[in-house]
Amino acid sequence: MRAILISICALWSFATYAQSDKTTFHTYLYNKEYKVYLRINFYDQDVIIPDQDLLGPLPGYLGKERNSFCWPIVSAKVKGNKAHLQMVNDYGSEDLEATLTRENDSIYVLKQGKGSTLKVPNDGKWQKLPSTLPFVRPKRQ
Template sequence: MKKITIALAFLLLCGTAKAQEAKLKPSSTSEPAELLATASEATDSVFKTRIANEEYQVWLDINFYDSNIIVPNQDIFGELPGYLGSKRDSRKWIILEAEVESNNASLLITNDYGSEDLTATLTCEADSSYTLTQKEGSTMKIAVNGKWVKLPKKLKFVKDKKA
């Protein structure tokens, strides 16, 4: 028992010494590289956000870079580029594919039953708002008070305050 205690204490001391040594070493990262990383992170966050449209009470939760969004209560779909949700409807429109090119993203979207699908584009505008434009396929719709409400072919979104 004493041997085990001594061995554990030795390992703990070795680990502490290594950690101290790592803290004392100068960073190998140079300032220009740090600035490039910051600029790259800013570019890579355009389509990693939560945006909302208050008029229709819908939002988009997206991460087109890592495709790691889980649809609430529908985790059977796994990690995805994102989804459209509504405050008044528990159903979701799921983004299956997202291809980013500059400030535009081409999307393949389906409803959570898989019975309707469409292609769309999401554009980040100069004023930091976003425009979702439905192209081909089904029209996106949500249920409001038991009736279907079609979303417009062009829908404006802004950064959600909850994000």
């Protein structure tokens, strides 16, 4: 009987922890090579894109350093350490499906699926991003 009670308490504790962890997909992520970043909150879905508040609160966006162009994330569904995303460019002319997977505390991987290819402006030209793109979660200061 005691073993059953301990097992139930352990399961309840684990379930409570899993439900209360709302930091995995509420963060800022950066890719240094392509100078792109993700600003996300897939739980409250309350991210406002700077100078594009007309779009209202969203799950997040992919942005480019020193540029206002972005790919808004219009839908995000979290399952464990993976989130399934729907993204559209800020012109509304291209869209895609993607997954964002947390590999460990600081590494996340964005993998493009069906749809358009992620492109961002770079020195006056469009730069295609690789279909699998790693991001780093900066350490908290």
